[in-house]
Amino acid sequence: MDQKQRSSFTYPPRNNSPQESFNPNYDYPQFNSQNRTESPYTPSQFFNSQAREWDPHALLSNLSFLEQKIHQMQNIVREMIRTNEGQNCNISELTAQRQLLTTDLTSTIIQLISTAGSFLPTIRTSLLSGNAPIPQLGSSIPSASSAPSPSAYQPNPSPDYEELTKGWGENVVESAGQIQIEDLDVKEGEDVGQDGDTLPIGSYEVLQLEKEEILAPHTHFCTICGKGFKRDANLRMHMRGHGDEYKSPAALAKPAREPGSQPIPVKRYSCPFVGCKRNKEHKNFQPLKTLLCVKNHYKRSHCEKSYTCSRCNTKKFSVLADLKTHEKHCGRDKWLCSCGTTFSRKDKLFGHVALFQGHTPALPSDEVKGKNEEINDKDDSGGVGYNDGDEYLDMKGGYFSPMVNFDSFSFEGLDEFSRTTFDPTENSFSFLRSGSPDFARKGPGN
């Protein structure tokens, strides 16, 4: 069914230049939807290929096509202005021109939406259903006689689509003499794409995105070059580079809601991971607020931590931003807990220690000491249980069992151990120490 609906669109062949599918001397009144239907490249093919892999060439050719079409419409409008000034036109001819222009603009917009929407996985599904009336629109063009608004062509329009086309129709009618229609269209198109998700049910609507959708890197794409962005604002900034028409305040402005339209229902998101508290099946379901929350939550909780800090080589993150945040103070985290968690601030560490049973702040030189100790233990006394690893384990266990150490403890070992540490001084003073009590030498029998 989709295929059939889309067949009314004409898309340029993927490998051909736009000029091939576009006739510069194209005479507007002779525009025939049949031509498009005969095109070997059906939109469904195009869309299917898009769903599988993203093709910038196709996108570029599509866009070029649209651009030329817009230029064409500009020509028509200029023609209309000229004939208006000449006062030699008849009313019926003018009306017919306006109707044709309206129809053409509508189809341009829809094509534009399709192009943009095909890159938006989240939007695509709803867009497809919203596209249902399009063939009727296309087929109605030749027989169009009086209806100025495209909504008239739609027997069963979805609310969104109706809204779109209505607004668009008004715009076109009011600003028929203006140049910058296409800018407006672009903006409207994006808006619709975003609104396509909404269905006002209850206080908020729960949306659940699929794993693949969540993990898709970008949600906003440049319709010209295809570059992806995480934020629409960034995309709008980027668009400036594509020409002066994108630099107008209207194009740069945040897409405004229709003042008359119904209030946007509150949206909340569900995590697709079953069993997660953020999943809508969970009995204590806690919805996620924004799309960004969904993404970060899913990555942090259900994905592998693939980003490793290059500085400490221990900390791993699944969200790149988390890694970057960490890298800012990696190495400066001098407050270490016995559980291995590091903190940049002492009060945070102490708050952590207060919260968890058995955790203690680690001594700053523990690591260094641990290394030295190992060597010492090998050299001097195996019997004495100085081991920093043990310290951690004991602390985690919540209590310290002295009996274990007690049994394995060896006085001889300790004596030897600590004497070795002092050996240099011991030797240098031995000549004078005869008068003073040398406990270790005389031993317990003294």
Added chain:
Amino acid sequence: MCDITAVLTVDLLAQVLDWLHDSRDLKSCRLVSRAFLQAERMHRRAIRALRLGPLPVLLRRYVGSLQSLDLSSCPSLDDSALSLSIPCPNNLRSVSLSRATGVTWRGLEVLASVCPRIEAIDISHCVGFGDREAAAVAKACWLKELRIDKCLNVTDVGLAKVAVGCSRLEKLGIKWCFEISDIGIDLLVKKCLELRELDISYLKVGNESLRSIASLSKLEDLALVGCEYIDDEGLYFLSNGNCSLQSIDISRCENVTSVGLTTLAEGQQRLRKINAGNCSPVLTSTFVSKLCTLGDTLIILKLDKLQLLASALEIVGKNCRNLLEIGLSKCNGVNDEGISWLVEGCTHLSTIDLTCCLLVTDKSLLSIATCCRGVKCLRLESCVLISEKGLDQIASCCTDLKEIDLTDCNVNDNALKCLSRCSELLVLKVGLCSGVSDIGLSFIGTNCSKLLELDLYRCTAITDDGLAAISNGCKRLKKLNLCYCNQISDTGLAHLQLEELSDLELRGMVRITSSGITAMAMGCRSLTQLDLKRCYSIDDAGMWALAQYTENLRQLTISYCTVTGLGLCHILGSLRCLQDVKMVHLSWVSIEGFELALRASCGKLKKVKLLGKLQDVLSSELLQTLQSRGCRIRWVNKPLVFKG
């Protein structure tokens, strides 16, 4: 010879031993027979070691019964010595390692592991100790009592180790651990809910700490001496907290005013002891009137250096009738009227501190004598208006008087004659009273045979005869100060045959020589502290005598003596308990002499005072060794001035 155990069983003997408190008596008892030794062995719970040498034998004798071990006086105590000093197996509950600067965290870790049930550890004044040592101590998880006062390197981390490791702590002293902050205190409070006594004196903590501390429901005793960042707001937290304090010491908290004290007295109605000395000086009547609401519970009140009016004392006297101790040192407003009002109400007073209350006269003494007959301790330093008349009243009424301080009171022999009637007198201080002479001392010597401490600082009228009278009469003297009594000569010193004397100050006695010291040393074998500064005539012979006879000497000051390197080397090498030596301006000792002497005593010394100029000429290797063994060196840069 009949066996005494046939008549007197060992456990009966042990009960007898319960009544013996003096170590000498116990020693005599031990020497009676093997049976007595056995009884004493079973009875003894505590050992305080002065030297490491005989310790292993003692430990073998007392193994099993021993619960408390005090090693704080042991010189050259290091990790290996410590590990040998702990009996194995043992039942130790308490170990004191105060000032054991030679011990490191390794030794402490061993201690914690071989004494599984240890409940009390004292490592106070080990100035080098820090977080690692605290962490080692924290492994003793049954610990109930811990003192880490003046372990200067202990930070919040160390405290946190202790707090997490020893959650059963009931008493904790962290005085002078300057690195500890509010964060550490907060964690401590969260982890150690059993705390009953806490000393955070001189810490740089603020009101937030008090907010945390106020949540400790079992806290009874809190010391906040010299916490300069604490003010009335902190006391407000305390007064509204969960704790029901019995004792609080907020002396020297400069930012605490009487507003804070008032709030505290309002909120903490079970307070028994208040020390508010040296706070912000003006004391309003609201605080005093709030004190009255504490009424009968209050037993100790110290208001040193506060501006008090006589009316305030009247209120205290009328309401706090169970007061046992009052401190009014340096309270300018205190006069005879105030004292009489006070003592009329507080008839149970046993300690009255009127140090530097310059307006106090004989009238006050009269009212004290009439109202507080049970007074035991009277401190009247610098009360220049009192005379023998008042003291006569005290002596005749307060027969239980044990301690009196008359330093700088211009009293004379008559006063001593009156006081000599107090046969229970243990402590007498008459320093700077130039009117005191041999006659007065002869009264004391004849009547006050129980005297333990006598201060005759700068009583310049005293001669050899006076000293003879004291030495003959007061045989139990432990502490004697004869500084600057420059009429005393070797003859007088030879009279000093006091077996129990442990602390002797002979500073500035220019006429005494080595022969006097030798005679004294032969008679006073228990000396632990001796000050010979500016005794210019004392030379090596004196050192030989000290080295030979006063084996327990722990602290020695010989600055300005004419000791040579040989004598110094000998005394430092042979005295096995010596830990603290002040030897500034020993002009007869060469650099080599110092080197050798210090090397000879290396490992024992904990504190040395030396002339600053030596810092550069003594070998750095020696100084490093000294320091690594826990010895602190104080370099003094005073000019060489001979005073006579």
